[in-house]
Amino acid sequence: MTEKKSSKEKIIETASRLFQEQGYHATGLNQITKESGSPKGSLYYYFPEGKEQLACVAIENTTENVAFQIKEGLMSEDEPIKAIQTFILELANAFEENDKRIGIPVAAVALETANTSEVLRETCKKAYDKWHEIFASKLIKAGYEESEAKEAALVINALIEGAFINVLTRKNGDPLRLIAKYIPNILQK
Amino acid sequence: MTEKKSSKEKIIETASRLFQEQGYHATGLNQITKESGSPKGSLYYYFPEGKEQLACVAIENTTENVAFQIKEGLMSEDEPIKAIQTFILELANAFEENDKRIGIPVAAVALETANTSEVLRETCKKAYDKWHEIFASKLIKAGYEESEAKEAALVINALIEGAFINVLTRKNGDPLRLIAKYIPNILQK
DNA sequence: GTCTATAGTGGGATAGAC
DNA sequence: GTCTATCCCACTATAGAC
Numbered sequence: 001m002t003e004k005k006s007s008k009e010k011i012i013e014t015a016s017r018l019f020q021e022q023g024y025h026a027t028g029l030n031q032i033t034k035e036s037g038s039p040k041g042s043l044y045y046y047f048p049e050g051k052e053q054l055a056c057v058a059i060e061n062t063t064e065n066v067a068f069q070i071k072e073g074l075m076s077e078d079e080p081i082k083a084i085q086t087f088i089l090e091l092a093n094a095f096e097e098n099d100k101r102i103g104i105p106v107a108a109v110a111l112e113t114a115n116t117s118e119v120l121r122e123t124c125k126k127a128y129d130k131w132h133e134i135f136a137s138k139l140i141k142a143g144y145e146e147s148e149a150k151e152a153a154l155v156i157n158a159l160i161e162g163a164f165i166n167v168l169t170r171k172n173g174d175p176l177r178l179i180a181k182y183i184p185n186i187l188q189k
Numbered sequence: 190m191t192e193k194k195s196s197k198e199k200i201i202e203t204a205s206r207l208f209q210e211q212g213y214h215a216t217g218l219n220q221i222t223k224e225s226g227s228p229k230g231s232l233y234y235y236f237p238e239g240k241e242q243l244a245c246v247a248i249e250n251t252t253e254n255v256a257f258q259i260k261e262g263l264m265s266e267d268e269p270i271k272a273i274q275t276f277i278l279e280l281a282n283a284f285e286e287n288d289k290r291i292g293i294p295v296a297a298v299a300l301e302t303a304n305t306s307e308v309l310r311e312t313c314k315k316a317y318d319k320w321h322e323i324f325a326s327k328l329i330k331a332g333y334e335e336s337e338a339k340e341a342a343l344v345i346n347a348l349i350e351g352a353f354i355n356v357l358t359r360k361n362g363d364p365l366r367l368i369a370k371y372i373p374n375i376l377q378k
Numbered sequence: 379g380t381c382t383a384t385a386g387t388g389g390g391a392t393a394g395a396c
Numbered sequence: 397g398t399c400t401a402t403c404c405c406a407c408t409a410t411a412g413a414c
Contacts, residue, residue, distance in 0.1 A: 022305070028406070028407060040382085041381045041382070042380065050408070051407095051408070051409095107300055108212075108300040111292065111357065112212040114292075116215070121358055124358045128355055154355065154367060155367065158347075161347075162349065163344075163347040163351075165351075166317055166346075168299065168300065169303060178340055178343060182375060185375055186374055217389060219388075228399045231399075234398075
């Protein structure tokens, strides 16, 4: 209803960004409240169960944002191979334009908490399931058989995540540009 | 020279395992000293610059261990496609046999520290360079052209890392088994 | 409901005994 | 060289004023 963002929204957005850039354990609630401009009392008012609960909501927020970005990115072309390639090249450019400080959505939190928090692990799993579904749907619309499309979607997403790790350690987008060239290989019999 | 492991070695091995399973920030020096059976004074005697220095040495240790595992895994077959597929299937089985608690070597630390520690980022980058080189060398020996082999090596490693993230969030090895099927696609023109 | 002050715990790091 | 005791600080979480 209100035009300006609520405290709760500001906390969620700041938390989403910081968890993505720094991971779960490196991100403190003090930093989140400070950068969002909200006092700590508000954080515990909205998220009474504390950090783990906030992280779940933040990851769900990131999941939706990234899902929207993938959908938009894939709309650039009808032909799915070209569309996916274009999306990947845009990722590489976005990384280099954003001061190279962006992180991989969800991945750091997923790796850190897979063994220590079932609820966070499940939340990250749902993120990947959702993104896979979007890639698969693009392929199915273009005539690919359903089970084949679902498999290819997982493979393509894995390729992007793995290349992105390499992008971060090199601080340049070339690994993403390289894997874009290999998308046709994934999608041929 | 001595038969039993030195304190320093025990610290490095414990640190390597914990950083891999939990990441950088979730792993405390207290936990490392406790699980390695060494007092904290010893840790700072051997690693006077503290946690970051220890993490570098631990990652270098992991780099060598994993390099050895890849080399050994790829020796199972002469033909590189089959050899890489066998290696990936072994990874999936190892995950399920090791209580599903194993982490992805180096990846968590790489994601957490890419923006905050240049020295750790560089150390992780060297790990990936080394592993790429091993895959590439297997391909070159089998007759692949050098630049093509180097590219394919990066793509295959990215595929493994990305699938491994999904394996951890699902707690089952199937994503690795799936990408193994796609290795021939990467290696054909 | 919004915010401040503070408790309590565990982190990295250090000094110095032996 | 090996180990203990301790410091300081940042973290999560809470109590309670307004």
